Amino acid sequence: MTSTPPTQERTALAAQPALAGALSTVRRNIAAFGDLYPDDTTQDDRYPLRPAEGIFAEGGNRGWTTSFWPGMQWLSWEITGDEVFRDAALRHAADFERRVRQGEDLDTHDLGFLYTLASVAPWRLLGDEDARQAALLAADHLMKRFLEPAGIIQAWGDLSDPAQRGRTIIDSLMNMPLLTWAHEQTGDERFADAVRRHTIQLRDHILREDDSTFHTFYWDAETGEPLRGATEQGAHDDSCWARGQAWGIYGFALNHRATGDASLLDAAWRCADYFLAHLPADDVPFWDLVYHDGSDAPRDSSAAAIAVCGFFELADLEPGTVRAERATSAANAILDSLVARYAPEPPEASDALILHGVYDLPKHNGVDEGTLWGDYFYLEALTRRALPGWKPYW
Incomplete structure (x- = not known):
């Protein structure tokens, strides 16, 4: 188990301007939402509750983003030691x-x-033993999505859905740590085997020869044959969706830590170098890396925040090396830009911790808004910088 810093150190951390603003917003949102869940993105800088859908009432626990909210609460508790954050997260x-x-x-x-x-x-x-058991149940459910011939975990939908059958996405790299943790807890090799096989398939097929990435890739679920790459939220099938590239940086790095596979560290750096080479002057990417300085395309602050966490992870993997220095420098430059240009000022101006994110531009969903994942990874990035040696939840 980890522990929070001593009281004096926590007080100093929470007083840092960027952290202070973020923590005040998390605290304000706890008061506003209670035990309910905010929606994926803001609307005009305010998070509505998740809309009612089917069996789920307004503010219900459905979809893929709800855990970013208690994730922010755990980070806030680690920084401050304030039980308001811990108690809210435990209820979730x-x-x-x-x-x-x-x-x-x-x-x-x-x-x-x-x-x-x-x-x-x-x-x-x-x-928390109840939480441990819940996570193990979730890991077992996740393993039901492992397609043996293809060696991948299917991303979306019912496994019999022909539109989704054999499809995975680069975001899935961030879902592997649950299986790694389940292997550590149980010793069950099927979890570790799934992580190894899935990440190798993404290394070989979702990462392109030029070091950019596909958002999604399809395999024949019966034969395991790799079929084709495509996009779902990027500009074009052959462009490079910024958030996907950021998932590649962080996800390949985390899975290298889990498996020891040096090729995954190489994959993370390939994603990182491409990402850095396609940043505009203020170090926060456009929503797709096909765009450059002078474009009026929206930025995606959430992709920047994810990438910062990935760069800090890369630095931790090779301490004292030239590459670690380069990763730390990149992380700090991007994070400094987020703090200076993308955090709301004053914090009360928005429910989001950072502005100007993009969820799904092709579907006109959450464009130039705050996002739950952007907020979580921004706060994780601030935590990583403020607490050297901090252990991620992944």
């Missing part, structure tokens, strides 16, 4: 246990995102 942990036990909205690979932040985090921090 209980709700995530209910969700997995009742089988609600589990047909997704994003069980990794959901249960790493909502359940593995309280196990790591507090030794």
